[in-house]
Amino acid sequence: MNQLSYVHQHQSAWNNYLSQLDRVAPYLGELIDQLDTLKRPKRALIVNVPVEMDDGTIQHFEGFRVQHSLTRGPGKGGVRYHPCVDLNEVMALSAWMTIKCAAIDLPFGGAKGGVRVDPSALSERELERLTRRYTAEINNVIGPQKDIPAPDVGTNAQVMAWMMDTYSMNAGTTVTGVVTGKPVHLGGSLGRSKATGRGVFITGTEIAKKIQLDITQAKVCVQGFGNVGSEAAFLFAQAGAKVIGIQDHSATLYQENGIDIGALQQYQLIHGKIQGYSTSDEIEAPQFWQISAEIFIPAALENVITVDIAEKIQTQLILEGSNGPTLAEADDILAKRQITLVPDVICNAGGVTVSYFEWVQDLASFFWSEDEINQRMDRIMRHAITAVWEKATAKNCSLRTAAYIVACERILIARKERGTYPG
Structure with a gap:
């Protein structure tokens, strides 16, 4: 992505957030009076x-x-x-x-x-x-x-x-709890580097069950091959899915029979990019969104799923691994086309969940094993996505709007109970 397109995309990021917030307003009842605090x-x-x-x-x-x-x-x-x-x-x-x-x-x-x-x-x-x-x-x-x-x-x-x-x-x-994502021997948490990608996989598999999508028969495309995209791709491949498309800043790879994610991870670790891994399988960047696959995972930057892409993409499930990858107008088009989208605020929350664990461990000076970390994270993520799915079903709305309803209710009730200082 060149610098001009990046600037164009993220200039609308705040407006995109405000648009998402406006969509939740009709569902908030008397809490609507508190909504301005989030604007x-x-x-x-x-x-x-x-x-x-x-x-x-x-x-x-x-x-x-x-x-x-x-x-x-x-x-x-x-x-x-x-x-x-x-x-x-x-x-x-x-x-x-x-x-x-x-x-x-x-x-x-x-x-x-x-x-x-x-x-x-x-x-x-x-x-x-x-x-x-x-x-x-x-x-x-x-x-x-x-x-x-x-x-x-x-x-x-x-x-x-x-x-x-x-x-x-x-x-x-020494104040270890001031930041998270630190090296493990400085108070960092085991499992942190893979947590966001793992969360994308967990929420993806949970929603796949609800829409009756068989992961073992699914084809997957992933945009972004950093910590999030590479781990999500690896876990889906490990679960039996075929990862047929991978895109990063350097190149776009397409292999109809599936890319060897472990080998690509090793290549990327050495070269810092996927370009050159398999030149015969490189395609033009815009072709990435034209690949037909059951699951797409945008795990790069904001606002990459535009109206044009939303109208053309051939998929059943989109898992937002990055923050704000879908424009509000594109959300509407995807909903009309009955493409299920798991929003960023739930889908990529594995990272902040394990950051919370790291913060708690630093405050207590007591640390958990990686298995304990993963088990606790899996439980929290599954509970959260189930609550959002149930809210979406009850309110007959998208998963994004449902996630915002759940979140805004919690925030605005807390805001109302705290009151305004000075009273």
């Missing part, structure tokens, strides 16, 4: 991040941290390093975190952060300086009981380690 962020911080580069010059980067809602607990959300990060995008991502945490019933509000930077253009030392200065700039608004950052696009466990260390140095004591 604006509680706090939005823009910071200057000066960094000394390896050549001795000083460059300035723009950073953000948005706390959309803290009604149900401390903010929770990732930190994104990308050349096109801006306030509009970060606001939308923080709002989706609010809905996601409430839909899963985690004791968190929604937050998100980012720095407008191309992390691949920085050396490791420059990236560390950027991270430490950004952390120092948002230091006053984050903390284990305030707002807990995590990795996102362009960041990883090492970045979280630098953030945790910087915050701890300012606090004068």
Whole structure:
């Protein structure tokens, strides 16, 4: 995806969120009076991040941290390093975190952060300086009981380690619970790196049962082959499905008889991309959405399923592995075509669920095994998707609207019971 298309897509992210919110309004009854509280962020911080580069010059980067809602607990959300990060995008991502945490019933509000930077253009030392200065700039608004950052696009466990260390140095004591997604030996949780992809698989298999789709006979296409897409693809393949299409920033692969996901993961680990894995199977990027498959998993960036794609896509089930991949207008078209869509706020919530486990383990200084992590996550995800399915059935609405109803009811009841300060 080129930079211009990325900018065009995420400029509408906040409006997309507001459109989704408007759709839930008719279902809220007397809680409708509280809905405005979700139409604006509680706090939005823009910071200057000066960094000394390896050549001795000083460059300035723009950073953000948005706390959309803290009604149900401390903010929770990732930190994104990308050349096109801006306030509009970060606001939308923080709002989706609010809905996601409430839909899963985690004791968190929604937050998100980012720095407008191309992390691949920085050396490791420059990236560390950027991270430490950004952390120092948002230091006053984050903390284990305030707002807990995590990795996102362009960041990883090492970045979280630098953030945790910087915050701890300012606090004068080690504070492992200030971020999640850390290395395991610094208070990170087992199972975290694979959790989001695992959650996509769990919710996908649960909904497949309800729409009578046999996973073992299903063909799957996955857009994005990072932690989320690659793990989801691997688990579906392991369950007997054929993953016939994979797309990342570098190439689009199509193999009618199924791609060897384990081999592709190894190739991607070495090369950082899927391009070149099997040049004879590479197709043009727009052809990805023309492949006929029972399941599509968008696991890249926002707003990739446009009206045009929604009208043409040949599938039964869409699992949103990324945040906000479907435009509101496209949602309507998919519903008319009776294509089932599992929304991001439920489908990709495995990551924040295990982040919650990591936070709890850090606070207690007591850690669980990976089997315990997976069992607890599976139970929470299955309970959440069942509750959303039942709400959708009762209200005769889409799964996305049902997820928003469940989430908004929880948030707005809490907001009403807390009242307004000062009274």
